[in-house]
Amino acid sequence: MSSVSAKVLEIKDLQVRFDTEDGVVKAVEDVNLDLFSGEMLGVVGETGCGKSVTLQSVLRLLPTPPTRITRGQILFHGENLLDVSEERMNEIRGGKIAMIFQEPMTSLNPVFTIGEQMRDVIEQHRRVGKRKANSIAIRALIEVGLEDAEVVLSKYPHELSGGQRQRVMIAMALSCQPEILIADEPTTALDVSIQAQILAIIKHLRQTHNMSVLLVTHNLGVVAQTCDRVAVMYAGYVVEKGEKFGVLKAPLHPYTRGLLESIPRSRKVRELRSIPGSVPNLIDPPEGCRFHPRCSFATEVCKREVPILEEAKPGHFVACHHWRRLGY
Ligand SMILES: Nc1ncnc2c1ncn2[C@@H]1O[C@H](COP(=O)(O)OP(=O)(O)O)[C@@H](O)[C@H]1O
């Protein structure tokens, strides 16, 4: 599917740095990701590998300083979002590209009711009056399973449960008819049963509204169930990406393989567990392949040269000096 449909978003050679007292954090290195119309792309990797920084760069949500986007382009239908005016960015943010986070409380304003906040956002992005905005809000809340929409609109954020707040965030995103939904670990803070409901809603909405979804998750089970393609990140790099079953069933990168081997097969909820060693410090990361200190296949070349992300099989990319030799 993805090969024939249009690219809606292209992250090209993205490099992001943070200036800190301890030094420069090399958080994101030459990240290349494409998102096609109507598809769901999963982004996985251990904490601190650059998932949130990459996705927040798309909407220019990171403060400067300390953030510096030192290289790359973020093309939304060919328009480089790193170059557009703040005014244009405000139209895109929330309107064309919506984002939901792990903890919805951070993006809801505690002093306004849900209704006030939803109507504001809808009025701004859909250019409609209050009454129309209200009916759009109600429809969106019902669509995400909040049947008691009128009651929800009258509540303040703290009067709702975590699951309800996440539904409100999704409804708010949806009510602006975005082309792209960026969801950064939207279910990590929720109970397992609520997690499944929220994911089902996202999956359903993506089909009925033909949205493209960029989903960050810790859970490879979620990738298997909901995504079309997956990108695996390690220490700021995309180390492998491709169609989900290609990557999950025949991983080409030792890191991806490690992640999959560390999954307890019997458990239904398959969280990423750590593999031996620890994530490198990104102020002074290892030379060459950043994974080499943890990799049992590493040789001299891995310590010297950064492996490029190459197309090993059609649509399946890997950044490893030894993928051919390892004979997976
Ligand atoms: N404001 C900041 N200042 C300094 N370092 C940061 C900042 N935000 C993120 N980082 C660093 O950037 C790297 C990537 O972080 P992040 O994208 O949040 O990881 P994750 O994959 O868990 O979402 C981490 O090493 C993190 O410590």
Ligand SMILES: [Mg+2]
């Ligand atoms: Mg994150």
